[in-house]
Amino acid sequence: MRRLLTGLTVTLLLLLNTLILIGPLLLIAMGKFLLPGTALKAACSRGVMWVAETWAEINKIIFACILPTQWDIRCPVELRKTTSYLVISNHQSWVDIPALIQAFNRKTPYFKFFLKQQLIWIPFLGLAFWALDYPFMRRYSKAYLEKHPERKGEDLAITRRACEKFKDLPVTIVNYLEGTRCTRAKQIQQQSPYKYLLKPKAGGMAFVLAALGEQLDAVLDVTVVYPGDKVPGFWALISGQVPRVIVDIQTYPLDPALWQGDYQNDEQFRQWMQEWVSQLWRDKDARIYAIRGELQPR
Secondary structure: OHHHHHHHHHHHHHHHHHHHHHHHHHHHHHHHHHOOOHHHHHHHHHHHHHHHHHHHHHHHHHHHHHOOOEEEEEOOOOOOOOOOEEEEEOOOOOOHHHHHHHHHOOOOOOEEEOEEHHHHHOOOHHHHHHHOOOOEEOOOOHHHHHHOHHHOOHHHHHHHHHOHHHOOOOOEEEEOOOOOOOOHHHHHHHOOOOOOOOOOOHHHHHHHHHHHHHHOOEEEEEEEEOOOOOOOOHHHHHOOOOOEEEEEEEEEEOOHHHOOOOOOOOHHHHHHHHHHHHHHHHHHHHHHHHHHHHHOOO
């Protein structure tokens, strides 16, 4: 009963926070869409970002006041809102999103995900995503490009145009290299060589770097670890059943070589990029093993 009441209370407060702030966000978004001039549109962009960060910060306060969860954020360097980052993270649960908010909100530029172009047509949400400058991308499948070779490179050109707005603004781009939440069943299905991770998809990272590489300053390699044998879901979090979440952040400089090659057409560069990502993932798997070892009773 206590867990049920905790979960319902947190759900109600999160919903109330969203309903209160979605109005100002959409109003400013409409202003950004309708008002003339780059200065007014830029002001609207800052306003929308402030609303989104406020929404996230209030959610953090709700969690801190009601839930017993300890957010163990481990970051050896000071994060800055004036720096552009590429965040890569393992992905296990919907709890990963609140973990990123705990680690980065108002410490780095408000983070963004690359979204499928179709999401722009979702009522209200599409407008909010557009106003928040989330880059909408179109990816053509390999089979489609074989039938329509004239479209080769068009998806990257579209994404680069969508990212032009970041040229004069710091940005944090989040990329889940596994492409889906990691489960034991998925590990077995794809014969993953990692103990705690799925195989990473280097192509997704190469696509992001090709579109944004020159504008990014550093890689934030995020490793989220949940103590215990079971990965908690979002209900477990908001009902007070998650005592601790560890967010380990490693910082790496971005090697310009990572975005100066042609991943799609250059076999040598593609192999080099895949090995670079695989080494990153081997290090992450070892880091998770070490962190979980710390948590074992002595």
